[in-house]
Amino acid sequence: MNPINKNHQAAVSDDNTLKRFPVRKSELDRFKFGKRIYFQIASSTFGHTPLCLDVACGAKPFPKADVVCDLNILPVKDRSMKRLETTGKPFVLCSCYFLPFKDGAFDFATSYYLLEHINYPGMFYSELKRVAKHGFIQCPTWFNEFLYGEEVHNWIVIKQNNRLFVKPINNKSKQTLALSFIFHRLYRFHTWQLLHAIIDEITHVFTVTISF
DSSP states (O other): OOOSOHHHHHHHHHSSHHHHSOOOGGGGOTTHHHHHHHHHHHHHTTTOOOOEEEETOTTSOOTTOSEEEESOSSOOGGGTTOOOOOTTSOEEEOOTTSOOSOTTOEEEEEEESOTTTSSOHHHHHHHHHHHEEEEEEEEEOHHHHHHHOOTTOOEEEEEETTEEEEEEOOHHHHHHTTTHHHHHHHTTSHHHHHHHHHHHHHHOSSEEEEEO
């Protein structure tokens, strides 16, 4: 699935950036790391397609999800006031703390850029592990927060020894991120987007992930 919408794709094609940087399409896909885990699980089940849940699907559901869920139907600040998208998949309105599914109902569950928003990340993580045999979570790194810091984020997420730890973003920390609007504007340029994608593909400096 091509993650770039038609208008964006046309704009990138008209730009000379792609000629200057050897970027694979997969590097521009926000779901690239989660897809790799999904296909690993799919290959281990000998042809059985994993039943997949996307928690807090927002405006961009995980492409391989069979069921999507979110707490908000209307646009909210947490997803930049973008409209909910289900891409035609079954949708469940629910809280990430109380997923209305049986234990182990899904083979695989994903969550993209949710944990840093919520008040009780540990409670959410336990609930995700309850309903899915395998899972994948992706969040911004501390460096990403430093460059692009969002007012709606409550936590800096750190990965150590294959475990996630969260550190509160207090008012003082938010003041140090006051210039983040500069990097948000930079991200509108295709060249910066591609550099961002290449760097993250190699170093994971912008994204922290964990799977189980």
